[in-house]
Amino acid sequence: MLDVRPDCACAPDPRTLGELADRLQRPGSVARALPLLPLPCLQVAEALAALGASAPRTELESLLGTESARLDTALRTLSAHALVWPGPDGVLHMATALRDAWETPLGLGPGLDELLSGMTSEELRRIATTLGLTPGTRKRERLDAVLAHHRAPDRLRVLIDSAPPRARDLLERRIRLERTPVMYGSASESPAERWLLDRVLLVGRKWSVEPARVPAEVTRALRGPGWYAPFDPAPPEIPLVSLTASDVEGEAAAAAVSFTGQAGALLGECAARPVAALKSGGVGARELARLGKVVGCDEPVVRLVLETAYATGLMAYEKRALSVTEAYDGWAGQDPADQFTSLLHAWWLLGRTPSGSRDDDGKALPAVGRTSPCTSCLAARHGLVTATAGLSESHGVRDPADLGPLVTWHRPLAHELPQDTTPFACLIREAELLGVLAHGAVSPFGAALLHDDEDLLRTHARRLLPSAASKAHIGADLTAVVMGTPTSRLAALLDSLADREVHGTASVWRFGPSSLRRALDAGRTPAEIQADLSDAADGPLPQPLTYLIADTARKHGRLRLATTACAIHSDDTALLAEIAAHRKLSRLGLRSLAPTVLLCRTPLPTALDALRAEGYAPVAEAEDGAVRLEGAQQARATQLLPRPRQRPRRTAPTPGLALRLLSAPDHEPHPDPGHGIPFQTDTEEILACYAKALNLTDIRQLAHAIHEHEPITVEYLAVSGNRTIRTVSELELDPPLLSAYCHLREDQRVFTLSRIQAVMPV
Structure with missing residues (x-):
């Protein structure tokens, strides 16, 4: 019981069974337990609530119209959660907070026992006499006689059938929840109302403005002898297809490799340029679209990566921007299996559905909004994996959309997104993107999550995901291709020398004059570039690339800009003359001071960008005349704000707590x-x-x-x-x-x- 209700075992540890029982009865604790229950348990609980929160098991079976054996599983689950339990007299009891979860369970309203509790003995005598019963001499005897009469469905239906037509119509309208106030004993009562009130087919309080209520026993009688409370002990059947373990593992591994590669590229882009945040909080649709275009992935993937990275602590808000933290540097240097494990485990514990992009009104929702956790979203995720794991062995669903009804049965209180075209469509897609579901079956990743075993999850990831690639295939078409996920060193090297064009299971970089010029601007020499590429290539460097490196290096630095406002100087007088006559550079305000010097009225950074945009390769000088290096600045967030959505990993209560509670005194004075x-x-x-x-x-x-x-x-x-x-x-x-x-x-x-x-x- 402590395992399934862990919030009741949180520190400080309960000292006695009485204190533990007090925690179990709290409305907040009961509310946390309900989203984790399957449909039959909620149906049984609602039926018991309709019977008045306590009733013999035979009455519950009669209301549900089912056999005793079919109730066993649901009652055992409810008892294990300390929500419903049998008393010593065989009567089933339920937690008060659970009974209060329904205002009118099964649409029946309060029972006759509850409605008649405030009546006097004389009022009960008049009712018993009107019904043709023999009233006793005590209030309890008269109440029991009325209850026994109305709890016999056959006799109650005979009484309802004998009602005048207007009284019968009024009763049926009230059952349809027409709330016309009826004042018991007031002058506004009609003969039909008086007839129903005298026979407690309607019950109201004297001189009260509250509308009279229809007892639950009367509503059940009107629904007929063939009506039973809904009860679905078995999950819905869906079409399945045969699968092999290799089919599932192969599909899951491919999805995991693709997601890890996209996550690495996306977080690398965030490391180079922090993500702008909205004034109201979160990352807006425009910024999400920009990231998706740069990395080459869809918006759901961008949202999924940002949400899991934020929950893991790889990203944090700082100065209205979402930036990577120092933890990202350690994550980027890990093996792909470890990178994937940390993000997948964060998704499993995340208190929302990351790909949810629309609210109930269809408006766009920001990503990584600092909102409170959604317990039903978490229940939906766990219910999806639980439902799929319950399928026949070596089988998966033919259509992933068929998993929606299964999730609804396993977690009926789970939250569906407004944008879902089929039940839980976005959640199912997330599970497929992460490799938790493959071909409509639970993968080894999903099984490890279901058992809450992070070590087993990491073992499966290291078995199924290839190691990071440390070599690239560099072709004569000036491209570098890496199959799988590159190591952080290889990715950083290629990002500094080439432009990445493709992300995913295979990554492609393209070399060009502008990309090589970035490395030269950062202070690297042509010899160092060729040496680093030779170490990273799986073969000799192609001749076109070596020519491109040499040609770019030859042009690099022929122009030198000094800070004045600024001045451009070079030993190549012909080159300076060409620049001075260039029509597109006329906006820089160039004027020749000497054959080797041009005066520029534009600030140095703008002049650098303009010259580079026209194909030149200038460099900037420092104050002492040396070439100024332009290495990339690594921005890291340092101000970590509280993140209430980050859910701590659930740990099972120690057996010692259970032993201490069992050995503690039954009662401890407050x-x-x-x-x-x-x-x-x-x-x-x-x-x-x-x-x-x-x-x-x-x-x-x-x-x-x-x-x-x-x-x-x-x-x-x-x-x-x-x-x-x-x-x-x-x-x-x-x-x-x-x-x-x-x-x-x-x-x-x-x-x-x-x-x-x-x-x-x-």
Whole structure:
């Protein structure tokens, strides 16, 4: 139970079974457990809620119209999650917070027992007499007699059939949720309403403006003897195709290699030029399109790489830009298998669907927006892999779109994107891009994720992904081709000497005068360039490339620009004369001072760009006359803002915790200074004095978060009366206030302790 409800075992550890039970009953904890349940469990829970949160198992079977054996799996799952459990008398009970999850379970509304609880004994006597029953002398006897009559469907249908036509029409309208207020005992009652109220086919409170309610027993009787609550114990059947393990592994490996190559190229582009962020936060569609065009991949891939890199800590926001961090340099030097493992594991724990690009109104959504985690998105991802793993062995789906109904059955509360043309289409596509699904089956990567085994995931990645390529094939057409993922050293070398044209399973670079000039501008000599390329090539360098290097080097530096505003000088007088007469360079304001010197009225950087755009190869001089090197600046983000969406890896509770709980006393007195029972810490005692809405469990967890400087989620009641759920960190206690960084507002906020209604671990 601690494994499936890990939030109840978060620090500080519960000290007794009573405290653990208190954590399990919290609405927030129950709400976290629901998205992980399959459809039959939710159907059984809703049916039990319709019966009043506790009922004999036979009544539940009758309502669902199913055999006892078909309920076993769902009830075992609910019991393992501490949501539904059998009592010593055989009656099934459910958590109060779970019962409150439905306002009108199965559309039946409250039961007759609940509706009649506020009636007096005399009112119950009149009702029993009207129904032709023998009323007892005590209130409980009269209530039991009325309940027994209405819980017999045959007798209740006979009573409804005897109703006057207008009363029958009114009852059916009320079941269709027509909320016309009916005032019990008021002058506005019609004879039809009076007839229904006297026989408790409608129940209202005397002189209340609340509309009268239809008891659940009456609604069930009107639905007929053939109606049962929905129950689907088996997942939907979908067409399958036979597959071999090699088919799945080959497809998964190809997808992983392609994604890793695209991720390396995309993050390399981000390292050279930080990604501009919107004022409202996140990366906009225009910047996403630019990155996709540079790298040569679709927008979903760009979003997927940026989101996983941000969650892994390879990127961070700094000064309204998304930049790579120092961790990127270490990641870029890793083997492709390790690079892929870190990004894939981040995707598995990500609290949103990265490829979601549209909201409910069809407007574009930014990528890497600092929003709160989406539990249902995470449940959908895990449900997709769980559903696919449950298919027959050596089989996959014929059409990946068929996996949508399976996900809906395994995770009915999971979130679908507004842009999905078929159920969970974007999520399924993400899993295919990452190699988690291949040919409609779960790959070894997906199986490792499902078992939450990062070491096994890395083992499969190293087995299926080739090692980084350290050699390139350089052809006479002035291209360099690398099959697979290049090493960071090889990629950096080719990026500095050539322009990359193709990314993916094979990468292609093309050499040209401008690309070689970049290396010469950075201070590299022709001999060094040829030597580095010879070491990186899988054969001798082709003659056209050596000629191109020599020709570019010969032209390089023949023009020299000095900082004035600026001056251009060269020993080649003919070249200077040509530049002075060049019509497209007339905007630079050139004037000859001497046969070897031209005065330029344009700043040096602009003059450099203009001359290079026209095919010349000038260099800039430093103040001492030496050639100024133009090495690329490696910008790295240093100011890491809090990232609430980064979900920590879930760790299983230690067996020691279970043993301690089982050996602890059944009851532990609550701290109460008035009775001499001390709190464990002064912080707990202070919080208990001010945070009156919190129980002992909440106080302990809030005090622990303050002491350990850990984030925590709070339910806060604002002055306006609105309730909000906020994740806060950097907590500082200043009674009666609590200062913290609010991840919802992305700013420092002050909270009043008395307005904190509940707390939950992040």
